Amino acid sequence: MVKPTKVTNSIRALRFASGEMTQADLAERVGVTRQTVIAIEQGRYSPSLEMAFKIARALGVRLDDVFQYPEDGD
Numbered sequence: 001m002v003k004p005t006k007v008t009n010s011i012r013a014l015r016f017a018s019g020e021m022t023q024a025d026l027a028e029r030v031g032v033t034r035q036t037v038i039a040i041e042q043g044r045y046s047p048s049l050e051m052a053f054k055i056a057r058a059l060g061v062r063l064d065d066v067f068q069y070p071e072d073g074d
Contacts, residue, residue, distance in 0.1 A: 014059045029058035
């Protein structure tokens, strides 16, 4: 059985590192609701590629600094 992989993110840590940006602040910059930011942070929702780039830009970092995809263990 193949174990599903999951994209992880560092949004919460990056928000705090950027000077205490709130979920609401990030949501406003990206053009989504605070609930959407919460769902993405918690891994319950994977953003579109366009939204992922907007999140990275809002946080002032590269896309791969925000989102990580685990390497294959095989």
